[in-house]
Amino acid sequence: MPKALSRLLIGALVGLVVLGVIVFFVGNAWFGLPVGAQGPEQPIAFPHTVHAGSVESGGLGLDCTFCHRNVDKGAAATVPSVQQCMFCHSKVTGEGSTSPTALAEITKLRTAAEQGEPISWVRVHRLPDHVQFVHDVHIRYLMESPDVIVNSTPAIRQDGTVDAAQTCSTCHGQVATMAKVKQVRALKMGDCVDCHRANNAPTDCAACHY
Template sequence: MPKAKLLIGLLVGLVLFGAFVFFVGSAWFGLPVGAQGPEQPIAYPHTTHAGSVESGGLGLDCTFCHRNVDKGPAATIPSVEQCMFCHSKIGGTTDRGQTEIAKLRAAFESGEGVKWIRVHRLPDHVQFVHDAHVRFLMVNPDKIVNSTPSIGLDGSVNAAQVCSTCHGQIAAMAKVKQIRALKMGDCVDCHRANNGPTDCTACHY
């Protein structure tokens, strides 16, 4: 019996130690690999809407919905009214699509909107601003990651071509998940390399 107890004790210890390593590791280095995005109240697929026309999507621009992303701190999520611009008429062609669009219409009719679950969320003591980053990447296209931006004749890059640097290929995700750690080390490394602010008060309140 004492032997069994010892074994259980060892196992419990091992599990606790593992949990500790996991917790510290994820706090400092980022997300556990392969983490899934949250289940949303409506299964809104970026693939259908933002995916390229060649891949069967509508090819909508990221800034068509995330309207504030190059204008202020928050990218913002579109209101149900914006979705209804199309979905008052478009009801879906598959069973699954029709079920999800019915939820959207119900959210519009009740006036309650959709309570989307945040995927990316920095702690409250940290501030992040989208506009400065979007502008920086638009004028420094060589710093864009995960994308091959097509540069306009005047050398300009579209705002939507820079998002992949931090968010990956959202247009190819049926369900959004976080792909980059976006922890302090990640932010500071990029700031050091690109003359961004590195004083504590730049990012902390």
């Protein structure tokens, strides 16, 4: 085979591989689904069912914003500190609980509090570093546009708006029914851009990329 021809063939092959890789990554960013049907194991088996589950279903019915205090005020929702947990768990020890796991799991929390150690929760949702996401603007928009909320039937107030806690299901599903939080929505580029387009939100690259 003439040298020029084999060079051409190799060039074409390399080109194809490069193209394949690009198509894979772009396709993944646009359409990829969250990996794994189950959420990660956490250092303490904290159940949203017990804390955020409705009182009728045997939960405490705590509001999402009681713990995720920054969610309608800034970019990050934030997870409560050990001190916030101890507001209840200095008294609620899990002793005599009907739940077989309560005593052991709450003891881990109380030990961390005694030692002044934070808990290294494993992130369930995590966008790449080059993407910017902000909670507050989304929460405020959804509070005023209940018809855009999915995965739940929000309780609409007299003025047509809803509580902040009613908006979370749109991107996170029914967390109050999850013993272990898992990601239920893709939250990939295509998903974000589709919703932005449908709601007249910015779709220029700089809106979401640093």
